Amino acid sequence: MSKKTEVHFCPSCGVERHHIVVLVRKPSGFENSSNRKFKEFVSGLIKGWFVGPFSVSMDDLSRHLICEKCGTKIIED
């Protein structure tokens, strides 16, 4: 499993750093149980890791960028 990283400015480090990119599916709003939500979250995560961003509509995903140095998380919608 290869990690996808991108260089972004880290507000915590104050410089550009490599960030691990994690694609997280946004809650779609129609699921009622927290269990369902968790499954959606996991499947979104797995798709992000294994299939890549192109098979899933980007509209459904949030990009979480995690600084490799300090762990600060940036969420892009």
Ligand SMILES: [Zn+2]
């Ligand atoms: Zn940082």
